[in-house]
Amino acid sequence: MSLEDYEPVQDRLAMFWQDHPQGRVATELFHRDESQFIFRAELFRHEEDERPSATGWAGEVVGSSKVNQTSALENCETSALGRGLANLGYASKGVRPSREEMRRVESAAEPPPQAPAMRAEIAALAQEKGYSLETIESDFRRVMNGADIRTAGVAELAEYKQRLGDYKAAEERS
Numbered sequence: 446m447s448l449e450d451y452e453p454v455q456d457r458l459a460m461f462w463q464d465h466p467q468g469r470v471a472t473e474l475f476h477r478d479e480s481q482f483i484f485r486a487e488l489f490r491h492e493e494d495e496r497p498s499a500t501g502w503a504g505e506v507v508g509s510s511k512v513n514q515t516s517a518l519e520n521c522e523t524s525a526l527g528r529g530l531a532n533l534g535y536a537s538k539g540v541r542p543s544r545e546e547m548r549r550v551e552s553a554a555e556p557p558p559q560a561p562a563m564r565a566e567i568a569a570l571a572q573e574k575g576y577s578l579e580t581i582e583s584d585f586r587r588v589m590n591g592a593d594i595r596t597a598g599v600a601e602l603a604e605y606k607q608r609l610g611d612y613k614a615a616e617e618r619s
Contacts, residue, residue, distance in 0.1 A: 484525035501529025508599030
């Protein structure tokens with residue numbers, strides 16, 4: 446399937462408003478920390494409805510894709526809304542993911558531009574400490590729950606780099 450086979454969230458939302466002009470949409474930032482966002486979207490067919498007709502959840506990791514390098518919060522909210530609309534039946538092409546979600550899937554195969562630079566910084570820190578690349582790869586896998594340093598996203602690399610820097614600082618103090 447190509448991206449054209451998926452509907453943008455804005456098209457799904459337009460169909461919802463056409464069918465439910467008295468409806469309402471509510472989004473809530475459910476979780477936020479320095480590396481990720483989780484949103485919940487609620488869709489109501491009628492403004493006075495107490496319970497949503499459908500909900501949608503989404504999570505995004507900062508720096509995990511091109512769009513998430515600058516707009517992870519907004520992207521997460523849009524994804525949650527798209528999921529809620531799909532749950533309410535607004536996926537007329539018969540596919541549940543939105544075009545925005547599938548665009549992220551396609552770009553996920555490409556590491557973010559900052560990732561190679563961050564890997565180089567980690568390699569330099571490791572070299573200063575006298576660690577081999579094999580040692581760093583193994584340590585990264587252990588510390589980052591099995592993740593591979595060669596394909597890790599910016600958030601994972603930043604966390605590991607911080608830990609590696611903390612180890613270096615502790616050694617210098619002792």
